[in-house]
Amino acid sequence: MRVAFAGTPAFAATALAAIAAAGWPVTLVLTQPDRPAGRGLQPRPSPVKVLAMQHGWPVAQPRGLRLDGRWAEDAAAARSALEAARPDVLVVAAYGLILPRWVLQWPRLGCLNIHASLLPRWRGAAPIQRAIEAGDTQTGITLMLMDEGLDTGDIVAMEALPIGPQESAGSLQGRLADLGARLVVQALRMAESAPLPRRPQPAEGVTYAHKIDKAEAALDWHAPAAVLARRVRAFDPVPGAMTTLDGTVLKVWAARAESAPPQGAPGEVLAADDAGIRVQTGDGVLVLTEVQRAGGRRLTVRDFLRGAALTPGARLGTAA
Template identity: 50%
Template sequence: MPSPLRIAFAGTPDFAAEHLRALLDSHHEVVCVYTQPDRPAGRGRRLTPSPVKALALEYDLPVHQPERLKTPDTHAPLIEADIDVLVVVAYGLILPRAVLDIARMGAINVHASLLPRWRGAAPIQRAIEAGDRDTGVTIMAMDEGLDTGDMLLTTRTPIDDTTTAATLHDQLAQQGAVALIEALGRLSDHQLPAIPQPEEGVTYAAKMSKAEAQLDFTQSATTLSQRVRAFNPFPVAWTTLSDETLRIWGAEARAARGAELKAAPGQLLEAEPDALCVACGEGVLRITSAQLPGGKALSAQELLNSRRDRFAPGTRLGVKQ
């Protein structure tokens, strides 16, 4: 078995917590944890610890939550911990060179894409939105750039027409945790060569916004179905139904047939037993799950059974009536 490493961990959301749990279950020693400060959450806006902090406290690990990592006092716990490796997963703060140089064997990052594609904040969602047919996890050596470090290990997973950001998140969290333990073992044995990222194929995964989740039915049904899956579970695709917001949780694309070819974008067509059908710039979007204000997400069949009058053929989505 490779020699155990002394590790400091930096991360914040659930994705990062899965990797911290894998480290805690391994033979390596996690000696301290960095995570972002507690943030307001829920209807009461109460200060809530990050998933990484909650897990770290279960194991009585020292937790540090600086707003930034620019001053020597924020670096001191890492220096005092005498670490071999700093592991960073979705931390959300920029690490200066002074921090990257603290660990004897450097800092490594788990990134949820096949670099150099989808550097940045939302690689899982952007891969689905773009219609990529596969993605994966890259373990990389960190430098001062935005996900520009040398690649140490990569794994792949397919994306199909049912993949949502939620399901892909969970798949990559599990896959990344396994890859992280493998990479640390090979790093401990000095058998983890670093490969520079290629200069071609660089794309950036900008942070998601609620505004961009509004669907434009002049686009193709394929594009819209990808956006619906990419925005599930956040920020959730939406449109308007008269003066109400209709949140769309599940959708599929199909070809338009017959008279559907002449329907205006956004027009509701004859419903299918399990879908609300909407004309698009190209093709038809089959909405399989949606949510009206004040209610919960329902299947299209449930919506039709309870509110069929709201979804009459000819009604236009995305247009005030």
């Protein structure tokens, strides 16, 4: 069975590595164009492209796939590459481009998507972050045969995974990547000898995981502490929750919520010691335990306070 793959981040590279380890020939890899990254903003290949280059697989990086769209020339080149690759199945994981009908109809076994939620909950671009932000206690992986809708295809396989009470998006993504890799290998083995099982998604319980906007990273101290603590975990590592201290950006990488009667205005520092920076919120106290100044590195509050004087009454951010 000949496999083509479409994906971009590390989450997708985990599945691609598992497919290769299982022995299927990878005849084409589609991934996003190289993006500027790092302090020098030099073009950097995606984790999927890095893996493909290591194995010597053909790579295509179209900016779009619509044959009649802005990037029609890129799309036509990608179509030629797909025709030359002759895949039986296209596995898709966090690719970042919408697949038009001509792609969906090309592989004889269809396009098999690895989606990081229990569909139909959290269709869309940011299912891992939105699940944590919403306070879900479990998520999982759904394998689906793609159609032209937004994550609306028939379910092939599904497995749940608990979300830890202090789990960040980064750690959860790693566990989901491993689960997705295992499930897709199982499905491909099944597809070699029989049609994949499929069932429609339930009509009830649909939610949408909208793409994370950088503006969401700013902590609104009028919000409840429990909501802010979930947002800190959901936005670790990208884009990173933030506030301001003395007019400069302060990233917040770890925090916990505590119930307490109001002792100050939202955003006011109530105490700052080795145990954490206690900040008043709209409901309860948010205790910051790991932070980062602009241009610095992530520090425990204990280490941060060695180089920063922070006294009760100081204000963080601008309460919305």
